[in-house]
Amino acid sequence: MHIRNAWYVAAMSNEVADKPLGRTICNHNLVLYRGKGDKIAAIEDFCPHRGAAMSLGYVEDGELVCGYHGLRMGPDGNTLSMPKQRTDRFPCTKSFPVEEKYGFIWVWPGDKAVAAETPVPTFHWAESDDWAYGGGHYHIKCDYRLMIDNLMDLTHETYVHSTSIGQKEIDETPVKTRMEGDQVITERYMSDIKAPPFWQMAMGFQGLDKDADVDRWQICRFNTPSHIMIDVGVALAGNGGFEAPAEKRAGSVVVDFITPETDENMHYFWGMARNFQAQDAELTDKIREGQGGIFAEDLEVLEAQQRNLSRYPDRDLLKLDIDAGGVQARRLIDRAIKAEQESA
Structure with missing residues (x-):
């Protein structure tokens, strides 16, 4: 539904x-x-x-x-x-x-x-010349809610994306989930760590020492029907993390528009918006290529997961603390669907 x-x-x-x-x-x-x-x-x-x-x-x-x-x-x-x-x-x-x-x-x-009576959602990164955006589209054979689960729990990065954005500190750092109005937010902050390969590359583009210790953040924001914006990045350790000044950080917004096709297929419009070197089209292409490769790693996992869930529909799945963001997002979806049915 x-x-x-x-x-x-x-x-x-x-x-x-x-x-x-x-x-x-x-x-x-x-x-x-x-x-x-x-x-x-x-x-x-x-x-x-x-x-x-x-x-x-x-x-x-x-x-x-x-x-x-x-x-x-x-x-x-x-x-x-x-x-x-x-x-x-x-x-x-x-x-x-x-x-x-x-x-x-x-x-x-x-x-x-x-x-x-309902305007198209607005996004700050899309309305400012200080931001650049690059992205793409994947068709994925899975229930769109599995992608929501995936993006609201980034613990999987340690395993699925081990050569790009994953690192053991993600596993070791607790994730917090909260509601802010009708938005579900999960957030994780890591201090005094080494940046993984993708973020070392981004630090280099910013003129930062890629070998320096950093503070890293992941802040996932879900809004119905199925949009997720993720603040991600690193800053030189001890400079305020997410609040660090621009010259001390490399950050961006991972843009995720998740659109159901059918009950077991979806369209995934992915991208990254950044507010550094926004006029550098070559950099936009390079980041798009790297990000596209990262997201492609999720496809095999999600499609195999869907095949398993279709094969064993009566099996209950565990709900752990790391799943709280996805669980809350599903509750918002279910609530909206129920309200539509009742009004109809």
Whole structure:
């Protein structure tokens, strides 16, 4: 089950250019395309004539054209024309609220009236020229909540990411979980340690001694429906850690937009936003490449985990203190779904 009345990232803006894109979001098969004035549109991927996938068609003069028999459709799902046919009684195809913001295409799978009153979430790193962002997209064969569990408990870094961001001190340092309004926060602070390879690289970009002792932080923030922003970084030891001045630290925000595709598949839009050397495009590419490799290490783990859970659906899983962030996030999701069901 998924929260319906929420904005989900459905695609990166550069995924939808001159051709339509078919994508499933929360069990809805959609086609995304650019209509007149380059305005993004999202409608059900279904031609009312014979049920063909509109995503296999093309866009001409801002109209979506079915690649089967040439039916033309507008962004509201209404048929505009079809060769040698009267279309005034053709059924309307469902359309979805859609917005383009921050280089992402956002879709609302629920009530249109609620969408009209709910703005797309805002993020400070996306609205300032002092920040740079680079990221990508993975399709993962697992329940989206498994990725939430993964990101709200970074203890796994010691084992899954041992050659990049993992280190034994993560295991040895307690994690704290708390609620701040409707946000779940898990945080871990490590003092007087050596930086792992990825952060040694980042320190080098900042002109810091990569061999120096550092204070390291991991602050994970979950918001419904499934967005997680993680403050991560290191600072030269004894300079205030997360609060250290810019010249003493290397930090960033790990950006995680987790979008359900079906009950056992998901889209993962990952990236990193940083507020140092923001104009260095080469550095952005290098960090994106490194981060993409790190996140790829999670895929095999999560997909195998999903296969196990599907194979043994009656087995209970343990809930330890390190799982508290994921457990609280799931409670928020369940509460929102229940409220939607009751209001319906």
